[in-house]
Amino acid sequence: MNRKHKEMLYFTAFRACALLVVLALVILVGYMVTGGLGKISLEFLTEMPRRANTEGGILPAIMGTFYLMVIVLVVSVPIGVMSAIYLVEYEQSSWMGRMFKLAVYNLAGVPSIVYGLLGLSIFVGYLGFGFSLISAGLTLSIMTLPLMITASREAISAVPQSVRDASTALGATKWQTIWHHVLPYALPGIFTGIILSVSRAAGETAPLMLTGVAMSLQTLPDSFFDSFMALPYHLFYMATQSSDLLATRPLQYATALVLLLLVLGMNMVAIVMRKRYRDKYKW
Amino acid sequence: MALKLPVRNKQGRGRRRNEHVPSRERAIRYVLMAATWISVLALAAVFTELLLGAFPAFTSINIVDFFTGTVWNPSHPLYPLYGVLPLFVATLMVAFAAALIAIPIGLGCTIYLAELASPRVKAIFKPAIEILAGIPSVIFGFFALVILSEWIAMVFDPVNKLNALNGAIMLAVMMIPIMVTVAEDAINAVPNNLREASLALGATRWETVRHVVLPSALSGIVAAIVLAFGRAVGETMTVLMATGNSTLLSFDFLRSVQTMTAAIAIDFGEVASGSDHYHVLFLVGLMLFVITFVINFLADWVVRRFREEYK
Numbered sequence: 310m311n312r313k314h315k316e317m318l319y320f321t322a323f324r325a326c327a328l329l330v331v332l333a334l335v336i337l338v339g340y341m342v343t344g345g346l347g348k349i350s351l352e353f354l355t356e357m358p359r360r361a362n363t364e365g366g367i368l369p370a371i372m373g374t375f376y377l378m379v380i381v382l383v384v385s386v387p388i389g390v391m392s393a394i395y396l397v398e399y400e401q402s403s404w405m406g407r408m409f410k411l412a413v414y415n416l417a418g419v420p421s422i423v424y425g426l427l428g429l430s431i432f433v434g435y436l437g438f439g440f441s442l443i444s445a446g447l448t449l450s451i452m453t454l455p456l457m458i459t460a461s462r463e464a465i466s467a468v469p470q471s472v473r474d475a476s477t478a479l480g481a482t483k484w485q486t487i488w489h490h491v492l493p494y495a496l497p498g499i500f501t502g503i504i505l506s507v508s509r510a511a512g513e514t515a516p517l518m519l520t521g522v523a524m525s526l527q528t529l530p531d532s533f534f535d536s537f538m539a540l541p542y543h544l545f546y547m548a549t550q551s552s553d554l555l556a557t558r559p560l561q562y563a564t565a566l567v568l569l570l571l572v573l574g575m576n577m578v579a580i581v582m583r584k585r586y587r588d589k590y591k592w
Numbered sequence: 593m594a595l596k597l598p599v600r601n602k603q604g605r606g607r608r609r610n611e612h613v614p615s616r617e618r619a620i621r622y623v624l625m626a627a628t629w630i631s632v633l634a635l636a637a638v639f640t641e642l643l644l645g646a647f648p649a650f651t652s653i654n655i656v657d658f659f660t661g662t663v664w665n666p667s668h669p670l671y672p673l674y675g676v677l678p679l680f681v682a683t684l685m686v687a688f689a690a691a692l693i694a695i696p697i698g699l700g701c702t703i704y705l706a707e708l709a710s711p712r713v714k715a716i717f718k719p720a721i722e723i724l725a726g727i728p729s730v731i732f733g734f735f736a737l738v739i740l741s742e743w744i745a746m747v748f749d750p751v752n753k754l755n756a757l758n759g760a761i762m763l764a765v766m767m768i769p770i771m772v773t774v775a776e777d778a779i780n781a782v783p784n785n786l787r788e789a790s791l792a793l794g795a796t797r798w799e800t801v802r803h804v805v806l807p808s809a810l811s812g813i814v815a816a817i818v819l820a821f822g823r824a825v826g827e828t829m830t831v832l833m834a835t836g837n838s839t840l841l842s843f844d845f846l847r848s849v850q851t852m853t854a855a856i857a858i859d860f861g862e863v864a865s866g867s868d869h870y871h872v873l874f875l876v877g878l879m880l881f882v883i884t885f886v887i888n889f890l891a892d893w894v895v896r897r898f899r900e901e902y903k
Contacts, residue, residue, distance in 0.1 A: 320798065327705060331720045392627050400625075411892075412632040509726070515857055544734060545829065548738070561738075569731055
């Protein structure tokens, strides 16, 4: 076998690997779509579950996930963006900056179930929020914080230094520079990060199991301190604990498909947005 | 006004600036700093809360038995046994097998995307990989539970339908996108003049990749693998739904196992707050935290060494 043949052999193998990965995505999504599409209807999306989830819709689960996303948006986004501004613009190289970055990096690697333990002992226990929407939402907010910070940091540091220098040279203060000249350019990147973080929060299950997700509810949560249902946990519960696993399989597929469409839809918006933004600003 | 001596410049980079900072600017700075502290506090809170939660277990159960015990049976009414080994072994088994599957495929995929693929192919494949990374773990778990386990049953004739292999394959699929994203950055960071020099000397493209690009990007690739491995160790829903949750110590991939993450997720449903079992679960969580912390630290260390190579 000469060198050219060897090269061809290896490169074909690499191409096969890449195709395999894309194939895995297609198979996964394909099964969810074919399994669940027939079952999704207006009633399924807008009705309460009946007979211990074996009939009826998933409205409380959809609304629960929606509320969680709102909490994450309200809590995690401002903190994340402010941290990112601070890390890029104010604290570049001091030991404190390094410590902050190390903390964010390690926070990103903490397993999601450990965040569940955090939520259980701090929000449910010490702060007395109980097993509730707010406990779960705050837990998810902390979990998505590192993602939020990293994405915003990249967007802000992609703005060239010359923009800052020009603004400062005209007499603008540091904050005026950031507010009027750095953030507007970084905004599309930050929005991409926000969408990705919120979609991550929407799909997360393990922390919810320790902070108050309910198996089946006939009502929507009235306040932040109520128990709630959520799409991913609903899928887990239906697929593993439901009273008749096989009979409810179509419902399981349909729930999976709704969750998948929600998360993938958000991901795709983020990807397209980032592409547009990259094409628009080429520094 | 008295002459002001130059004070240490808090804004870094050693430059001297105008001493006068308007109070509004200073206030904004403090608000931003406070927001940044939340991350540090969160990390400290995670660690402290795990320590506090696990601490009573150090006195109420025999800690040596915890680390060396081969039986995990915490819900036995009279003689509960808290040996973490079955869970620990299961976690490592599933994660290592997943890594064994993910490394060759992920590496091949990375090389294809970074070195071979045309921009048009890349424009399809890269978003696809990103989307794969965005799929919620509970959906991977559901797929493993309903479909992958059937495929495995057809091929291998397993002891339990839900087994370690099922979880490992599913985890591998989840690891690949993480690996590819980080490793591709490492390969792209190799300067082009190295490739050009190698090609100019008459090497084929494969020889260039094999002997020039891969060795140069090696530490970045290792970091990618380590990082993906860390995520596999910490993954909960996929293994919870895929591996069947038998707590017997077993090294057989075709048997059902329960990982540390799955044990925490399941047992908390039935445990009384403040019981021995409750504190032991926090201890398992603490162990998990330490393991992933060390793994992340290793990955970061390798990456930082890598950055120094090309400055």
